[in-house]
Amino acid sequence: MTPIQPEISDKRAETITKTEELAYELRIHEVMTKDVHSLSPDIKMEEALEIFQKERFSGAPVEQDGELIGILSIEDLIHALRENHIDALVREYMTTQMTTVRKHDPVVEALKTFARTNYGRLPVLDENGKLAGIITKGDITNGLLKALQRNYQEEELIRYRASHLFEDIVSGRTSLILRYDIRKGDFIHGGNASSNIKRALLRLGASPQVARRCGIAVYEAEMNLIIHTNHGGTLRIEIEPHKITMEAYDDGPGIEDVEEAMRPGFSTATNEVREMGFGAGMGLVNIKRCVDEMRLISSKDRGTNLYMIMYLNDTDENPQTVN
Amino acid sequence: MKLKKLIELIEGNLLTDHSTDNIEIKGAMGADLMSDVLTSIKPESVLLTGLCNPQVVRTAQIADIRAIVFVRGKNPAQEAINLANEENIPLITTTLGLFDTCGILFQEGLPSFETQTEDDCAP
Amino acid sequence: MNLEEIIHNLNLKVLTDTRDFSAVPVKSGYCSDLLSCVMTGAAPEGVWVTLMAHSNIIAVAALLDLSAVIITEDAQPDEDTIAKANEKGVTLLSSPKPNFQVVGELWDMGLRAKQD
Structure with missing residues (x-):
């Protein structure tokens, strides 16, 4: 998430605390992108570029025989373009040093990882170490906003109304x-x-x-x-x-x-x-x-x-x- | 005791979608009679039981039980797991029996979290 | 381990006739409040920890040749149940503590469940 430093009024402070709470409550699998388009390591970078352009991707995981082996990002494509090597295979340019998160972990774990590293997306693994999805900072922001809205609109409102019912x-x-x-x-x-x-x-x-x-x-x-x-x-x-x-x-x-x-x-x-x-x-x-x-x-x-x-x-x- | 550690101690398996690192368990009770559980268990404890029906999850929700361990390798039906996910109650299964599960956790210092019964049950 | 040591260490009350408990061996422990589980899970010469006090427990304990039944939380069997236990030679012991605590103390003494 891009660090936003709003002026903190009392009204805002309440929202911020609620967001922090939600970052602990919400699990990664609740906000991540589940239907991930993954690439084969044996297609050419050129093909990957076409897929990225068509699907408006900025990155995608690379899987071989159901195992996650790397991640390919726009930066990797640029790298290949610069070297004039666009007909190389994905496996030659993909990033294999990956930091992953687990699907049942709270969202705050992903936030910490984003803060620690410079990655824009993280592969999410299930309990068997298989790819379950991809999480980006945007996914987290959207997920938190949605949950915040839901929480407020539903529970808080119901609670407020209900507890004032008799008054x-x-x-x-x-x-x-x-x-x-x-x-x-x-x-x-x-x-x-x-x-x-x-x-x-x-x-x-x-x-x-x-x-x-x-x-x-x-x-x-x-x-x-x-x-x-x-x-x-x-x-x-x-x-x-x-x-x-x-x-x-x-x-x-x-x-x-x-x-x-x-x-x-x-x-x-x-x-x-x-x-x-x-x-x-x-x-x-x-x-x-x-x-x-x-x-x-x-x-x-x-x-x-x-x-x-x-x-x-x-x-x-x-x-x-x-x- | 953190739920994560508890699961390791009894070689348990988590059945629900929970992250167990931050769940604190303050005590335990081992029983199969739900009425007894309802009468005597204190909030924030783990229930160790050989029963395996949706009523156990309902009982946990009503009595503010933090987590449930099913002993003797019992696996609850999917509807019980769904209910537990909805109500935010982690379900764990272990192949150990109730005797060994209680023994191991007691030895690791987990206190009994059952209020001593009052005179109601005395002769 | 024998029953005398358990009665002494856990400070249990003996509800049935006394006999030479030091001559009664205890080889394993079992804990459940469901009769069907006990029937399939408890081993001969074991102690069974339960908070059930109704008369069905006597038949099960006699059938399985258990060394004793420890009834927890001061649950009190009625006179007929105790009489039936004496008749069938089943020893009933009682503790004010809950299952978890009683089992924990037995485990501390070194008693374990039967290994299948």
Whole structure:
């Protein structure tokens, strides 16, 4: 990247930090050029020149039998032209002393390499040492800009909007309701709803601890709907500025003895479910430990309702009298 | 411990698209019961497990687990790998069993990262 | 290595009838919470580390001639399970520590998994 030294205002500083973060987060394979046109070492420099002109290349890797053996750049072509040797083979003029980067490395590794060397492009290798693509400074700039835009426009905006949701709306009682239908026996998608709920809570500005505790509670409840119900059930999450109410309900078969169901280790799960890592009889116990309030209401005919409540004021750190 | 070093110690194989140099693992837990994992694992730890279904990745995402090691040479399905890439959770597989995996990492000083259970499980 | 040394070093609680544990050899270790894995992976005269406490573990331990089962995290088997263990001659030990820690301490004593 051409070193740009803009005047750093506070507004800019924020962007710069974000860019630096992205340089560590983004991986090389996310920004590199993947469909690389590589050259055979045995074509003439003249042919390479034609390809470069036609395709507007300023450089290309040279491969033989699937192995990267060199890289040919415009400078090499100029070199051959100067020596009046344009009918020489590519292998005679290509650069064989190559610095490469690995596709899973963060983009910042490529930036460091560009800063250290004078190369304009770097071959990118996969885990088997084969050519996976080419990265240029331009690729990095584009990739960072795209990611920055994406990050800002999507996540930051969503986060900002979401966390100010309640401030913007004036009503007697504002709440946001999320609802998910959970199908009996759907182990493949088991946890998707909880995962979305956790993400929603984070976007709404909940602390990571609160989001984690709610996520765990609602995940156990979701797995219970998948494992123990007749037809599945529903997860209903109501988010209010001061509390989160999570409810899991189904239409049967109901719990015979609620007290017994709450005993650690009590389980009616089949061996098959146990072999999937669930049904150890800890789910309800776990939920109780995670949330501030829990109620389990069940009857043989009407199914089960599980209420889980989490309060969002900072009474945990700061005990204060609640009116 | 850096995830990169952890992978070397257990002769593991990284299955997801991650760079492991800068991922710090603060502790470990070895278990196959997801409810137990959800109850007791602390964030930023590695989960060592013999289970190998997408639920393990979901559990990790919900409980803020930093990485998962599948023992006994188990390979998760592609959908689990895709999910792990999406959720940014490195997946590692090793041919070692859970016993040796725990032993090696413990001996290298990785602490147990499980909160001791409270009175709930006592008689 | 014998079971007495392990009980002593790891400070384990003996849940079943006591006997001369110094005469019980321990040749390998195994750790899993999945019965199907234990069935295929644990070797005779080994110790099995698990946080499962339900009665299915007794049948598996007896079938495989394990030297002992170490139940972690203070998980408590019920009375019927303990009675069944005594009847089948299975030794149940208990620790408040999690799997990872217990296995680590066994490994420190020099115990390894069975090599296939």
